[in-house]
Amino acid sequence: MGNVLGVGIDLVSISEIRDLDERTKGAFVQRTYTSKEREDAVGASDYYEFLAGRFAVKEAVYKAICSSFPDVNFDFRNVETIKQPNGAPKFSANIELLNIFKTIGAEDVLVSISNQGDYVIAIAQLIKRE
Numbered sequence: 746m747g748n749v750l751g752v753g754i755d756l757v758s759i760s761e762i763r764d765l766d767e768r769t770k771g772a773f774v775q776r777t778y779t780s781k782e783r784e785d786a787v788g789a790s791d792y793y794e795f796l797a798g799r800f801a802v803k804e805a806v807y808k809a810i811c812s813s814f815p816d817v818n819f820d821f822r823n824v825e826t827i828k829q830p831n832g833a834p835k836f837s838a839n840i841e842l843l844n845i846f847k848t849i850g851a852e853d854v855l856v857s858i859s860n861q862g863d864y865v866i867a868i869a870q871l872i873k874r875e
Contacts, residue, residue, distance in 0.1 A: 748872070748873045749870050749871065749872060749873070750809075750813055750814075750849065750850070750851055750871040750872065750873045751808075751809040751810060751812060751813030751814070751870075751871035752808075752809055752868065752869070752870055752871070753804070753805035753806060753807065753808030753809030753810075753812065753868070753869045753871075754805055754808070754866065754867070754868045754869075755800075755801040755802075755804035755805045755808065755866070755867055756801065756864055756865070756866045757797045757798075757800050757801040757804070757864065757865050757866075757867075758797070758863055758864060759791075759793050759794050759797040759860070759863050759864070759865060760793075760863050761797075762793050762796050762797040762800060763793040766793070766796075774786075774796065776822070777800065777803075777822055778796065778799060778822075779825045781825060781827060781837075782796075782799050782825060782826065782827075785827070785828050786799070794860055794865060797860075797865040798826075798834070798858040798860065798865045798867060799826050799834075800865075801858065801865050801866060801867035802824060802826045802834065802836070802856050802858060802867040802869065803821040803822065803824040803826075804821060804867070805856065805867045805868055805869035806821065806824045806836065806854050806856070806869045806871075807819070807821040807824070808869070809854060809869040809870065809871040810845065810849070810851075810854075810871055813849075813871065814849050817845055817848070817849060819841060819842065819845060820841075823839050823841050823842055824836070824842070825837040825838075825839065826856060826858075834856050834857070834858050834867075835856070836853065836854040836855070836856050836869070838853075838854075846874075850873055850874050851871050851872060851873060851874060852872050852873065852874040852875070853872045854869050854870065854871050854872065855869070855870045855872060856868065856869045856870075
């Protein structure tokens with residue numbers, strides 16, 4: 746892996762994600778998460794904790810890219826986090842983000858998620874292409 750181009754971090758309240766989903770009668774989840782993320786959330790031990798973690802990743806990736814490259818803008822809802830076989834989260838880029846990566850010289854985004862009580866935190870590192 747190459748050098749770090751940008752770092753983003755985000756903290757999300759699980760109860761706020763649950764309340765937002767209930768207030769919007771599921772519309773928030775439908776328009777914010779990919780079908781794969783929604784599918785993985787249904788199989789998770791805690792549905793809203795899982796979604797809060799994925800939301801934190803979306804925000805952290807957005808911050809890692811846009812804070813380092815202010816001329817770049819994208820819809821953070823295009824950020825997808827997949828669950829690896831060992832349970833660890835992995836960033837998955839769609840075509841829009843791959844085009845942005847090409848423009849800014851990035852290769853990947855490394856992500857990590859952790860939770861405690863009602864909070865989930867995620868960090869994202871934007872990695873430079875070698």
